Amino acid sequence: xxxxxxxxxxxxxxxxxxxxxxxxxxxxxxxxxxxxxxxxxxxxxxxxxxxxxxxxxxxxxxxxxxxxxxxxxxxxxxxxxxxxxxxxxxxxxxxxxxxxxxxxxxxxxxxxxxxxxxxxxxxxxxxxxxxxxxxxxxxxxxxxxxxxxxxxxxxxxxxxxxxxxxxxxxxxxxxxxxxxxxxxxxxxxxxxxxxxxxxxxxxxxxxxxxxxxxxxxxxxxxxxxxxxxxxxxxxxxxxxxxxxxxxxxxxxx
Amino acid sequence: xxxxxxxxxxxxxxxxxxxxxxxxxxxxxxxxxxxxxxxxxxxxxxxxxxxxxxxxxxxxxxxxxxxxxxxxxxxxxxxxxxxxxxxxxxxxxxxxxxxxxxxxxxxxxxxxxxxxxxxxxxxxxxxxxxxxxxxxxxxxxxxxxxxxxxxxxxxxxxxxxxxxxxxxxxxxxxxxxxxxxxxxxxxxxxxxxxxxxxxxxxxxxxxxxxxxxxxxxxxxxxxxxxxxxxxxxxxxxxxxxxxxxxxxxxxxxxxxxxxxxxxxxxxxxxxxxxxxxxxxxxxxxxxxxxxxxxxxxxx
Amino acid sequence: xxxxxxxxxxxxxxxxxxxxxxxxxxxxxxxxxxxxxxxxxxxxxxxxxxxxxxxxxxxxxxxxxxxxxxxxxxxxxxxxxxxxxxxxxxxxxxxxxxxxxxxxxxxxxxxxxxxxxxxxxxxxxxxxxxxxxxxxxxxxxxxxxxxxxxxxxxxxxxxxxxxxxxxxxxxxxxxxxxxxxxxxxxxxxxxxxxxxxxxxxxxxxxxxxxxxxxxxxxxxxxxxxxxxxxxxxxxxxxxxxxxxxxxxxxxxxxxxxxxxxxxxxxxxxxxxxxxxxxx
Numbered sequence: 001x002x003x004x005x006x007x008x009x010x011x012x013x014x015x016x017x018x019x020x021x022x023x024x025x026x027x028x029x030x031x032x033x034x035x036x037x038x039x040x041x042x043x044x045x046x047x048x049x050x051x052x053x054x055x056x057x058x059x060x061x062x063x064x065x066x067x068x069x070x071x072x073x074x075x076x077x078x079x080x081x082x083x084x085x086x087x088x089x090x091x092x093x094x095x096x097x098x099x100x101x102x103x104x105x106x107x108x109x110x111x112x113x114x115x116x117x118x119x120x121x122x123x124x125x126x127x128x129x130x131x132x133x134x135x136x137x138x139x140x141x142x143x144x145x146x147x148x149x150x151x152x153x154x155x156x157x158x159x160x161x162x163x164x165x166x167x168x169x170x171x172x173x174x175x176x177x178x179x180x181x182x183x184x185x186x187x188x189x190x191x192x193x194x195x196x197x198x199x200x201x202x203x204x205x206x207x208x209x210x211x212x213x214x215x216x217x218x219x220x221x222x223x224x225x226x227x228x229x230x231x232x233x234x235x236x237x238x239x240x241x242x243x244x245x246x247x248x249x250x251x252x253x
Numbered sequence: 254x255x256x257x258x259x260x261x262x263x264x265x266x267x268x269x270x271x272x273x274x275x276x277x278x279x280x281x282x283x284x285x286x287x288x289x290x291x292x293x294x295x296x297x298x299x300x301x302x303x304x305x306x307x308x309x310x311x312x313x314x315x316x317x318x319x320x321x322x323x324x325x326x327x328x329x330x331x332x333x334x335x336x337x338x339x340x341x342x343x344x345x346x347x348x349x350x351x352x353x354x355x356x357x358x359x360x361x362x363x364x365x366x367x368x369x370x371x372x373x374x375x376x377x378x379x380x381x382x383x384x385x386x387x388x389x390x391x392x393x394x395x396x397x398x399x400x401x402x403x404x405x406x407x408x409x410x411x412x413x414x415x416x417x418x419x420x421x422x423x424x425x426x427x428x429x430x431x432x433x434x435x436x437x438x439x440x441x442x443x444x445x446x447x448x449x450x451x452x453x454x455x456x457x458x459x460x461x462x463x464x465x466x467x468x469x470x471x472x473x474x475x476x477x478x479x480x481x482x483x484x485x486x487x488x489x490x491x492x493x494x495x496x497x498x499x500x501x502x503x504x505x506x507x508x509x510x511x512x513x514x515x516x517x518x519x520x521x522x523x524x525x526x527x528x529x530x531x532x533x534x535x536x537x538x539x540x541x542x543x544x545x546x547x548x549x550x551x552x
Numbered sequence: 553x554x555x556x557x558x559x560x561x562x563x564x565x566x567x568x569x570x571x572x573x574x575x576x577x578x579x580x581x582x583x584x585x586x587x588x589x590x591x592x593x594x595x596x597x598x599x600x601x602x603x604x605x606x607x608x609x610x611x612x613x614x615x616x617x618x619x620x621x622x623x624x625x626x627x628x629x630x631x632x633x634x635x636x637x638x639x640x641x642x643x644x645x646x647x648x649x650x651x652x653x654x655x656x657x658x659x660x661x662x663x664x665x666x667x668x669x670x671x672x673x674x675x676x677x678x679x680x681x682x683x684x685x686x687x688x689x690x691x692x693x694x695x696x697x698x699x700x701x702x703x704x705x706x707x708x709x710x711x712x713x714x715x716x717x718x719x720x721x722x723x724x725x726x727x728x729x730x731x732x733x734x735x736x737x738x739x740x741x742x743x744x745x746x747x748x749x750x751x752x753x754x755x756x757x758x759x760x761x762x763x764x765x766x767x768x769x770x771x772x773x774x775x776x777x778x779x780x781x782x783x784x785x786x787x788x789x790x791x792x793x794x795x796x797x798x799x800x801x802x803x804x805x806x807x808x809x810x811x812x813x814x815x816x817x818x819x820x821x822x823x824x825x826x827x828x829x830x831x
Contacts, residue, residue, distance in 0.1 A: 053720055058649045080257070085726030095717045099740055109725040112735065159721075166725065256728045264647070267639035268656050271704065274697055275659045278666070278674040285677060333576040340573030344566060353577070359819055360580045362751075363812075364758025366786040370793050370808050371583045374590075374801075416579045423576070447562035452569075469665065476667030478761040479790060503669045507764050527670050538665045542658075 002069075004029045004170055004200035005050060010064035012045055012054065012224075019045050021224040022064075027170075027217070032192055032201045034215035034232070036208055038247065042224040043204040044092075047172050050202070051087040052080050068169070085113060088163025088199075092175040094155035096147035096162065103143035105158055106130060109166045125165060133161035134191050153184025160191065164199075171195065173203040177210070189214050208248045212236050220244045282531055286524035297522070298529055303489045305512065310522035314491045316529065318407060318499040321492055322481065323474040325411025330419045330474075331467055337419065338427035339452055354427070360420040369483035372413040377404035377484055380412060385496055402496040403486065410485040410501070414474045422470035429462030429548055430455065461547040468541030472534050478503035502530040587808045594806030604771045604788075607797035615807045618788040620774045621767070622757060625692050625784055629756040633696030634703055634749055641707025641748070642733060648712075657708070660701040671697050672765035679766070686768035688775075688782040694762035699752035706751060710744025711737065743825050750822040754815055760786040785811050 003026045012020035019042045027033045035043050048054045050066055052073060065072045073083045096105045106126045109115075116122045126143075130136040135157040139150070147158060156176060163171055173192075177185035192201055192214050205211050211218050212232060219229040220243070228235060228244045239245045289297050289310065300311020341353045385402035392398050402408070433455055441451040456463065486498025487508050500508070506523045513519040598614055605613025640660075644653050671694050679690035714737055722736040738745065763769070768781035769791055775782065785807050792804035 048720075051724060053724055056719065056723060058647075081726045081728050083726075084724055087724070087726075089720075089724040091717055091720065093717060095715070095721045097718065097721070097736065097740065099742070108736065109727075112725065112727045112731055162721075163724075256730060260728075260730045260733075261647075264639050264643040265652070267636050268643045268652060270636055271640045271700055272656055272659060274700070275663055277678070278670060278697075281674045281677045282670065285673070333572050336569045336572035337576045339569050344570060344573075355823060356577055356580060359816075360577075362754055362758075362815065362819060363580070363583070364760070364786055364815065366758070366760045366789045367583065367587065367808050367812060370789055370804060371586055373793060375582070375586050416576075419576050447558050449562040449565040450558070452565075472665045476665065476669075478667060478669040479764075479786075483790070483793060503667050503761070506669050506673070507761065510765055524673060527667075527673055530667055531670055534665065534667060535662065538662055541665075542661055 002029060003027060004031075004068075005202075006065075006067040007050070008065040008067070010046070010049060010066065011062070012042070012049055013061040014045075014057070015059050019224050020049065023221075023224075023226045025219055025226060025229050027200060027202060029200050030196055030198075031216040032196050032203060032214050034211035034218040035202065035204045035221055036206070036211045036218060036247070037221035039206060041221045043206075043221055044174050046221065047174050047202065047204050050170075051089060051172060052083050053089070055080060085166055086168055087170050087172050088160075088166055088168040089172045090156065090159050090163055090174065090176045092178050094152060094159050094179070096150075096155050096158050098146065098148045100147060101144045102139050102147050102150070102158060105147050106161050106165045109162060113166065115166070126161075129161040129165040130158075132164050132195070133157045134187065135161055151184070153180050153187060156180060156184070156188060157191070160188075164195075168199070170200045170202060173201065175204055175206060178206065208236075208250070212248075220247060222247070279531070282524055282528040286521045286528050289518055289521040289525045292518070297525060301491050303509075305516045305519055308516060308518045310518060312502060312505065312522070312526045312529065314489055315500040315502045315505040315526060317492055318410075318485065319475055319501040319503070319530065319533075321495070321499070322407050322410040322414060322485065322501055323471055325408060325495065326414035326418060326474040327467060327471050329412060329415035330422060330470055331463075333415070333419045334422035334466060334470070335426060335456070335463065337423040338430055339456075341423075342427050342430045343448070343452060354424075357420040357423055360417075361424070365417065365477060365480040366483075368413060368417055369480035372409065372480060372484045373405065376413060376416075377409045380404065380409050385409075389496060396493070397495050400494040400496040403498055405484050405486045406496050406498045407485060407492055408495045410481045410499075411495075413480055413484055414477060417477065417480060418470040418473050421473060422466035425466040425469065425545075426459065426462050429459040433458060459548070461544045465541050465544035465548055468537055468544060472538040472541060475501075475530065475534050475537065476503060478507050482507045502526045584812065587805065587812050591802075591805030591807070591809030594802055595809055599806055600810070604792075604803060605799055607795070607800055609799075613799075613803060615785060615788055615803065615810065617771060617774045618783040618785045618807065619810070621688070621782040621784040622786075624688060624775060624782065625695055625763075625767075626753065626756045628689075628692035629695035629699060630749065630753055632692065633699040633756070634752055636696070637700045637703025637748070637752065638707050638745070640700070641704040642711060644704060644708040645711035646733065657705075660704050663701040664705070666698075668698050668759055668761040669764070672762045675762065676765045683779060685779075686766060686781040687779045688767055689778040691763050691767035691782065691784070692778075694766050695756045695759060698759055698762055699755050702755060703748045703752045706748030707741075707745055710741040710748060713744065714740050746825055747822050750818050750825075754818045757814055757818075758786055758811065760790050763787045764790070 006026045008024050010020055010023045035046060037043050049062055054060045054062060062074060066074060068086055103126055106129050107122055110122060110125055116125055127136060135154060138154060150158060177188050195201060215232045218232045218235050220227045222243055228239060228241045236248050239248060297311055299313050301313045302309050302311045341350055345353055381402055381404040385408060388398045389402055441454050481501050482504035485501060485504055487500060487504060488498040489500055492499045506527060509523060513523055600614060600619055601616045602614030603616055644657050647653050675690045675694035679693060680686055718740055722732045763784055769783045769787045770781040771783055789804045789807045792800040
């Protein structure tokens with residue numbers, strides 16, 4: 001069985017604070033893998049440890065291994081930009097580049113990384129990404145308009161298109177619907193179910209119901225520790241840990 | 254991995270250049286002036302003589318001139334700066350506040366040579382006619398006003414400096430005032446205070462900002478060269494009253510530098526004056542930055 | 553009764569404050585009016601191009617060499633000081649946790665307040681004395697040094713104000729640090745950076761003290777080379793205003809009108825840029 005990503009004995013510190021405590025798990029390919037837990041349990045940190053975005057924080061220290069295709073991304077001589085290109089990332093508050101147009105937002109990644117040879121290839125790539133993100137029909141006539149003109153839900157789908165344009169293996173999502181209304185949220189959840197056919201999706205959520213709705217596998221993180229992990233149906237109907245049970249029943253923060 | 258390291262190195266080169274420049278400036282002051290300190294010691298600072306032929310130099314009049322003109326400047330500027338800040342933040346109708354602030358910022362960015370030109374040909378005659386001469390005629394028995402005024406003197410320099418440093422000082426105070434938490438203002442009003450009483454209370458709250466504004470403005474006044482050089486009279490005498498012509502250290506340097514190459518000790522004397530000016534200015538500016546830090550950590 | 557007295561004081565103080573505030577704003581209007589009323593009449597295309605007139609007699613003449621000098625010096629100063637300032641500011645913003653950044657920022661904040669004549673003394677020592685003559689390069693370097701702290705601190709602000717989530721988005725695309733900072737994030741910060749450069753531009757065009765000891769202010773050649781003396785508009789104003797010749801005072805007013813216009817244009821332009829952000 002080949003895994004999309006393997007996390008082994010991961011520890012993260014912010015200064016002296018031990019945020020992620022010896023976490024290990026494996027994510028299969030082409031599934032939706034949810035990481036759930038109460039606020040402040042370290043979910044966002046864990047996500048950022050996977051694409052080494054944590055490197056941007058000078059106070060963060062990482063120990064342990066994260067492997068993609070058997071390569072430890074924290075090893076010596078690993079090119080961090082290569083690591084990041086294996087992932088597409090979508091953030092909690094939609095963050096398209098406000099000074100760029102809709103088209104430019106999606107095209108930026110491929111252009112800078114030299115993924116296409118000419119303009120027509122780029123146009124095609126942008127169109128495909130926007131189609132996959134279920135945004136193409138709504139914006140196809142307004143590609144040159146600034147991204148800031150879109151609604152919250154549209155902006156988030158634009159960010160998904162931006163992530164898809166790089167043809168990553170894994171999509172990381174940090175509470176992608178936390179700031180969206182229920183209609184926009186459900187549109188994105190539907191989108192995720194389609195995307196998993198081509199990608200592995202790791203989604204962080206603070207809403208256990210969302211995890212139950214969309215994910216195939218779920219991990220429950222509490223105070224930086226991995227409490228329980230397994231198939232979603234199992235974890236939600238027969239949780240093996242009392243903390244998990246409290247969380248899925250909504251009796252925890 | 255490599256490109257990150259190279260980029261970091263690249264940036265550090267530029268940062269180091271900035272630091273080297275600062276260090277270089279201070280060093281240049283020291284190595285070009287040590288001759289005069291070696292020969293005369295600290296008496297150089299307190300002597301009142303400028304005799305190139307005898308190679309005898311002392312910067313006391315210039316030092317006093319700097320202090321006096323800056324003192325005049327800051328005592329005029331602070332009430333103006335505070336008033337401007339309060340007016341913009343509290344009193345003026347909201348629609349013109351942006352305009353007032355823009356005007357203030359424009360004042361702060363005007364080249365000093367334009368201030369100097371205007372000061373020399375417009376301000377100086379006006380001050381002479383309407384303020385200095387009457388003060389001399391009627392209050393001339395007070396030592397401060399006891400010299401018959403000539404338009405270009407320490408007083409004019411002080412007033413011109415006040416005009417120049419007010420906007421800068423004012424913007425610091427204004428920003429601090431605008432940053433006062435709203436609930437404090439509300440609390441003051443709810444106690445039944447009049448508007449002026451509220452303002453007075455809040456000003457006490459932002460004391461650090463006012464001090465910061467004062468120190469930084471003072472530092473700027475002491476360092477100003479060109480505008481002062483155009484209106485201060487450039488005469489090497491020990492000032493006895495506000496209306497005496499005089500020198501400031503910076504205008505002394507500007508004025509005497511063309512002659513300096515001809516004499517052995519004049520160049521070190523001028524660099525020495527610059528060193529003194531730098532040290533005094535540094536202390537004042539550090540004090541100002543200290544108060545700014547107090548403002549930041551408070552808010 | 554007591555309330556009435558407090559009300560009177562209230563009105564009085566508010567009135568005094570308003571008067572003082574308006575009084576402090578009067579000089580700028582007076583300056584603008586005076587400079588244009590005294591100087592605008594001399595400004596013409598010829599004025600901008602011609603050599604200065606002789607001290608007495610004859611009309612005409614202009615500030616040609618000084619204008620060329622200002623253009624040369626400002627271009628150089630912006631190139632040198634702008635690049636040092638920009639990369640320093642970028643470092644200060646993105647690596648602000650390092651000791652180097654903290655010390656540098658403190659030094660730069662002090663440097664902003666440096667008497668600019670001292671910068672002139674430094675430039676004299678390193679560039680004029682060795683060459684044994686006043687030269688344009690010394691002036692350009694002196695101006696660069698003066699503008700570095702302004703540009704660095706403003707660029708730092710510009711980058712600091714980019715929301716962290718945009719920084720994350722940029723890096724998550726898997727681009728290298730130079731590309732992230734200089735292509736993606738620079739674009740996001742461009743208004744602040746442009747403002748920083750405009751401030752530097754205005755300063756370089758208007759500063760006089762750094763030039764007093766470095767460029768000599770020759771009035772009769774347009775451009776003799778970087779190792780030769782040169783003139784500049786602020787220096788011309790300074791020299792001519794202090795001269796005993798009425799004709800040269802007139803030229804000084806005219807030059808002041810030109811300089812004031814340049815500064816006003818830069819100022820208004822930078823305001824418009826900032827306004828766009830608010831909308």
